[in-house]
Amino acid sequence: MRKLIVNSGYNVLSNIFVTFMSSAVVMLMLSLNSALSAEVNSAKPVLVHYMPWYASKPVSGEWGWHWTMGRFDPEKIRSNGQREVASHDYPLIGLYDSNDPDALECHVLQMKMAGINGVIVDWYGISDFRDYGHIHRNTRHLVKFIKQAGLKFAICYEDQTIKHMLENKFISQQDAVARGKDAFKWLDEHWLADDAYVKIQGQPILLVFGPQYYHKANWLQLKAGLSLPPLLFGLPHLTKSAGFDGMFLWPPVSGGKTVTPDEWQKQLRLHYDKSSAEPVLAVAFPGFHDIYEQAGLHKSYGLIEARGGKTLEESLKLAAESDSPLIQIATWNDYGEGTIVEPDTKRGYQSLEMIQNFIKSQDSNVTTATANDLRLPARLYQLKKQYQKQPDELQKLKKAAAFLFASQYDAAREILESYPLKTR
Incomplete structure (x- = not known):
């Protein structure tokens, strides 16, 4: 489970607009936006956020936490023939394993054939703690298929990993920065320079889901000495204090409330309207319906209704109209939060076909x-x-x-x- 960063600030943060910025900073922000737009051609590239954290009994010998959340038992078969699972949704191909080459191949081919340009992979570093090592292994396997399909990829780093390792005494406080530097060094040596990695003016981008642990000075330490220091993008209410280069948006849920279409569209527009001051990576999503409360973990983060596909359609349209250089779809397969666009038993191929039609509408030359x-x-x-x-x-x-x-x-x-x- 990832800790979703929500607070009242996410709902009002766009009201705090920095009016006075130096012309040099403004020019930098504009150049970042225009550079990525030029690099990926005129149509905005569409990338899907991907979770490589699933383990199945047939492949890994046991059902992983992200299918069970310690509450659900996939060995139990429901009346509809589906396994019990920690989700309101169910994959069309059944419960799969993120270390299964057949599943990775299937997913990447579906993306490629729909016209999706690439994948942003949720990554927990290289430490062998909890399932972080398995997620790292699975991500390496996934990248091979991404490159085989001719797609692009980028990483979304979860610095909450450091906090959890500290809380469980897996590392000491003195080792916290060094552990992050090891992860960044690995990225630098293996992925950031890859031709398939998403870059702006030769600089790779790195999303951070938060940040949730490191502070501004730490991020400078983590990037020091890298051959290709990445541009960092975080969640809207946390980017400035961290000294990041820009923000990426996410389904705006908080407080366990149902967010109406008017409300979430207003929040997204507030960010898009100030993208000339700070680069904003746009988001599109099919909805948000988490299982956390039913799993006994904590209260639900909130609900965004799918509305028969209208939420995905409208969020794609908003993202296309923004000045964002790319669109991130949240998500391909986060079953715990109910944000999936991969084919499932409830909606079939509806979401994937909507994305495919959207991509074709943005670029008449694309062949899907x-x-x-x-x-x-x-x-x-x-x-x-x-x-x-x-x-x-x-x-x-x-x-x-x-x-x-x-x-x-x-x-x-x-x-x-x-x-x-x-x-x-």
């Missing part, structure tokens, strides 16, 4: 798969599970996967539809 083609990656995943003990058949399915990565959808379909799918 048909609606029928979008169903192929899930079929591939299901067939790989069905024939996992038959090497000859798996080789044919791997060929179908290669066709999908090469955008040869008819050739892939010919292979995939030659195999009957077993009903569950």
Whole structure:
């Protein structure tokens, strides 16, 4: 579980507008916005926020916390044939494992075929504490598929990890900054210089969900000595005190309240309206409906109704009209907070098709798969599970996967539809 940073400041922070800024700072902010826009062409790139933290019993030997939250038991089968799970939603391909190459392949192919440009991966550093090490391993695996598909990627760092390691005496206070420096050094050596990593004028971007632990001086320490120091983007009410380069927006829930469309649109517009003073990374989302209260963890953060897809449609439109250089969709697969756009049993492909249609409306030159083609990656995943003990058949399915990565959808379909799918 990630700790969602909410307080009354998030609702009113945009009313505190810094009127007097030096012309030098204003020019810097404008150049950052224009530079990324130029780098990614005229249409705003669409990136999805991705959680690589799921573990399943068939793959990892046990059901991970993000499927159970210590309350739900996936070994129990509900009357609708679905496993019990810590979510109001359920993946179309069933409960998966973030270390399963078949699941990662399926997700990345769905993104690619919908026209999505890249992935922002939620990352907990490199320490072997709780499931952080597994999340790091899963992220490395995911990046391989992202690059194979020709997509871009960036990292959203969770500095709350340091706080949790301190609270559990896994590290000492004296080691707190050093642990963060180790994580930043790893990023610098392995990802930040990668051609597939999202950059502004050659500088990689790094989102921070918060910050929740480090202070302004610490962030300078973490970036010191890096060959490619990243531009840092945090949540709106925390960026200035941290000395960050800009902010990224998130579904604006707080206090356990239901946020009406008028309210969340007003909050987003307030930030977009001041983007000339500070770079703002836009957000789009399908809704927000967390399971935390039902899981017995704490009160719900709040609710944003999906409204049959209208919330996603309207937040995409607002993001497109903003001066933001990119759009982050929150999220691909945070089942705990009910912000998913990946195909699920409740809405099917509705969200993914809406994103696909939005991308095509923004750029008439973009080529995406048909609606029928979008169903192929899930079929591939299901067939790989069905024939996992038959090497000859798996080789044919791997060929179908290669066709999908090469955008040869008819050739892939010919292979995939030659195999009957077993009903569950």
